[in-house]
Amino acid sequence: MRPKFLITMIFSLFIVGSVFAQSHKVKGEVRSDINEGIPFASIILSQVSDSSLVKATTTDGNGGFALNGIPDGEYFLSVTYVGFRRYNSRPVMVQGSDITMEPVIMESESVNLEAVTVVAEKPLIEVLADKTVFNVENAGGTAGLTGFELLRRSPGVIVDNNDNVILEGKSGVQMWIDGKPSVLTGDDLVQYLRSIQASDIESIEIITQPSSKYDAQGTGGIINIKLKRDKRYGTNGSASLGMGYWEFLKGNSSISLNNRTRKTNTYFTYSNRLGKTFNDMNFRQQIQDQVYFEDSDTEREFENHNLKAGLDIFVSPKSTLGFIVTGNYSNNNSHNISSTVIEADSEDATSALLRAQSIDDSQSDNAYFNANYQFEDTLGHKINIDIDAGIYNSDRVADQPNQYYNLDESELLSEFIYQMRTPLEINIYSAKLDYEQDLFGGKLGLGFKGSQVHTVNSFGFYEEIEGDLVFRADQSNDFDYTEEVIAGYVNYSYRKDKMSYQFGLRAENTHSEGELFSAQQVDDSLVVRDYLNWFPSGGITYQMNDKNSFGLNYSRRINRPNYESLNPFQYRLNELGFRQGNPFLQPNYTHNIRVSHTYNYRLTTSLTYTYVEDYFAQVTDTLPSGQTFGDLQPSFIQQRNVADEEVLSLSLSFPFDVNKWWSVYISATGYNTSYTSIDPKFNPLSQSTFNFFAQNSFKLPNDWKFEVSGWYNSRSIWGGTFVTEPLGSLDLALQRKFFDKKLSASFSITDVLYTNPWTAAGEFNNLPITGGGQWESRQLRLNLSYNFGNPELKGARKRKTATEEERSRIQ
Known part of the structure; x- marks a missing residue:
């Protein structure tokens, strides 16, 4: 630009x-x-x-x-x-x-806090015209949870067995942190969200119909996680300490400091989380004349550290200059033990038992910098400028011994031991300008954005031969990927009498290059793409009276594959299975139409139709004929553009107060999802699903607070190929505040009935698979937090509903 x-x-x-x-x-x-x-x-x-x-x-x-x-x-x-x-x-x-x-x-006046007590608390769930806000800091049962675990408890959100986030039946959800798209995708994003503590999160915003002001990336909507920032005068802070236990012990702690003057605001937060957890899975699949029964048990030790520091300078009454630096370090070690029974279904097939292990040692660190300038005058002009730069590094080493036995384990048939080394580096640069002004009785918005992402991936394969690790150049390679996006948008909103209108158009030009460097001759080792897309959006709202309003919205969006899905490396899960990216994966495009009704600013009902072109489903397939491990036929997991998706959903959300001490939030969604394809390997699917979420908060005497929450999800489709059976969770929490509400103690138990384990079945290319799994969803948690600083310092700005300015998209 x-x-x-x-x-x-x-x-x-x-x-x-x-x-x-x-x-x-x-x-x-x-x-x-x-x-x-x-x-x-x-x-x-x-x-x-x-x-x-x-x-x-x-x-x-x-x-x-x-x-x-x-x-x-x-x-x-x-x-x-x-x-x-x-x-x-x-x-x-x-x-x-x-x-x-x-x-x-307005001039401040002294208030005798002993004589006057003002209690102002945000509701737990806010249902707004453009989003639903989950105010985490007001939920007593969230202490000790991670950011990723909070997603499972958020209204309308489902997390499947592969940690994919689904919103109102739609995948392709974009995760944002503090109004910025996350650079991380796939497993890296999941690990980062698990490193964030609930005590560091102010709220989770769920945006199902983003306007043209937002990047077009993300067919399933946007989930924005807002981290806490203290906005009080003087020096204030808080510290927390927590632990959780069921199968294994976990611990977390955090500290935050804030100093605000009339001209500057400086803040600092640090948090850590460490412990151990487990994840068990089992699968059954039949490949030609052999049936594979796999049981897999994984124990994972984790250590996460997060750091954030910022400075805001109030240059004038109209302008603010801000700087933010964030950093994260994670160390994750996992030990997976799997047992696969291979049963012959004919006399010509081989029967055997595979005992395999995967001992993973993974470290990652990232650092990001942001500079921001905001200007706003009384004539309606607003300018927001963001400049971002960041780097992400990770290094993973996995040792995998594989031993084949006969079925009674009396004879060792063969043994293969190898090691994989997969370092990764991602560099991100972006700049964004947003401008608003009043025009012809409405509001005009214009914006421009440019971003570049460069990833460098290496895959080193080593085989143990006579006790020594030998580098296998024929199975090792490097993959470089660069993506540049230039975008601009125009948006106009206008209100007259009872009607409100909003129309926008966004253009995005994407240029990407992915190149594979390998010792072997590879066809199409360089994949170059250059495409321009237009993304219209619009909405009409009719305010019939003080209690009833109706809305109609349309938007077109794009979902680009994440980096891990494009990487063509064959990452082995064990000797008989691996995960492989697809450099030829195309973006998919979504059309959303939504009709909504809101009663009394509380009860919201919406009917949404979504059509996704070139949906990339996660499939499990076998290698072409001739590419086998002896007499055994391995399978692999990959994302492919194999189907079109249609979702018709009806949603209802209703926050209400039963009385002064009992508040309730209810969210229910029913939707039908269907997948169709011209690919003969794909098995068409259609499934109706019901999702329910409820939260009850009780204010008890002597500053006690009790919460009962839960969610239920009926049979649904995961990843376009798997149908899962019903699952859910019931959670309880008790909270008490002490010492003039400076000290807060909470005790909670999650998944009381242990209904979170999953089972699923799917089929692709005549390869049927059934499976199930469980993780440490049931946990006892104890958390303490303490606020310190001058208690008479006044809050400078408390926003009940704040619209985040669009930041740069990095994808």
Whole structure:
């Protein structure tokens, strides 16, 4: 993206704004004396002549307000909010045209905290027009959980047996951290989410219908994990310590510090998590004349460290400059023991028993830097600029001894021992500009983005021969992948009377190159792609009355394969199975149409139709004829564009208060998923599924809080090829606060009934597979957290609903 072009566009936008920006209303904003917007402040417009009330409202989550339908006359404005002195403006004349008032700056006043106690708590679940927000910090049963475990407890979210995230029946969900797309994908992303503690998470935002302002990547929507940031004056902090146990012991701890002045805000967080867990699976598959029964038990030791530091500089009342540095280090060691019984189904087939192990030692570290500039004035102009750079490194070494016996294990038939070394490096660079302004009574948004991702993968295969590891160049290779995305969007929203309109168009040009370097001659070792896509989006909302609103939305999106899926390495799981990427995997495209109804700003019902072209399903296939291990036929797992997907879903969500001490949130989704294909190897599937989530919170005397939550998922399709049986979870939690609510103690048990183990069955290319598995889903957890600092320091800005600015997409 050329700098001259950017400067020209920004300059042109300001000219357009100065000529056309008109507000058909009296509007303004309310800010604190440290330049933070004050949400939910009371606004009263009165006549100067007799002080009679003309109109009243409250500020939005950013401190802005608007008063419509004001006749000509002379008025004054009054603003009130707890903790601030009352504000009365000078007389304001409205004559024929609408005005934008100067920012209202509220002055703090001293409050005797012994005399006045203000209790303001966000609801556990917020159902908004564009997203559902799970306020993790208000859920007592989340202490000691990881970010990945929280996803299983989030409304409408399912996690399958391969740790894929499914939202309202759709895969291709994009994971974001603090409003930024995660660079990590596949297993690397899962491990990172497992390293984040629930105590470090403020909320999880579930966005099912992103507008054109968001990157088009992600056919299943966006899940944004917002980490905590303290917004109070002075120096404050918190520390936590927790443990969990069922089969193995786990521990976690964290500390956060924050210092805020009128000109700067500095913050620092550190957390760690370590322990041990397990994962057991079993599979049965038949390949030609042989039946394979595999039992696999894995124990994994983990150690994770997360670090985040940031600085915000309040340059002026209109602009803020910010810097963030984040880092993560993980050390994971796993030991897998598998036993595969191979039974002959004919006289010509071989029967045997394979005893295999996989001893993995994996380390990863990453560091990311972000610089951000925000500008916002009272005329409706907003500018947001983000520049990001980061590096991710991982190194994995796996030793795999394989021993073949006869069925009664009285004779060792053969033995193969090998080692795999798979270092990986990812470099990321991106820049993003967003601009907004009022235009023709509505709001115009424009944006540009450029990003580059470069991955360097190596695969070294070593075979043990007479006690020595020998490098096998014929089975080793390197893979380099580079992806560049240039994007731009335009979005316009407008409201008139009871109707609201939003339309947008996004263009993304993608250039990618993947090259395989191998000692063997490989066809199509260089795969180059260059494609331009257009992604329209739009929505119409009709506010019938104060309690009923209807919405219609459409969007087209793309789901590009993750890096692991493109890597052509054959990573062995054991002697008879391996996982292989597909460098020829094409993106798939999704059309979403959603009709919704909201009653009383609480009960939301939506009907959604989704069509996915070139869905990439996870298939299990066999090698071509002749490529066998002796008399045995190995199988491999790979993603392929083999089907089209259709999903029709009906969702209902309803948060409500039974009384002052009992609050409930219910979310239910029923959907039908079908997969069709012209590939004769693919077995068409269709399945109706019901998903239910409920959370009950009870406020008990003496600062006790009790929670009962649970979810249930009926039979459903995983990965386009597997049908899983029903599963669910029931969780209990008890929480108590001490020492003037500075110390919080919580005790919880997850999956009380142990209904989280799974079973599934699938078929591809006449290869039937059945299987099941379990993990340490049931756990007892104890967690302590302590807040320290000056308790009389006032919160600078508490947003009940805040819209994250779009950041760069790195994929």
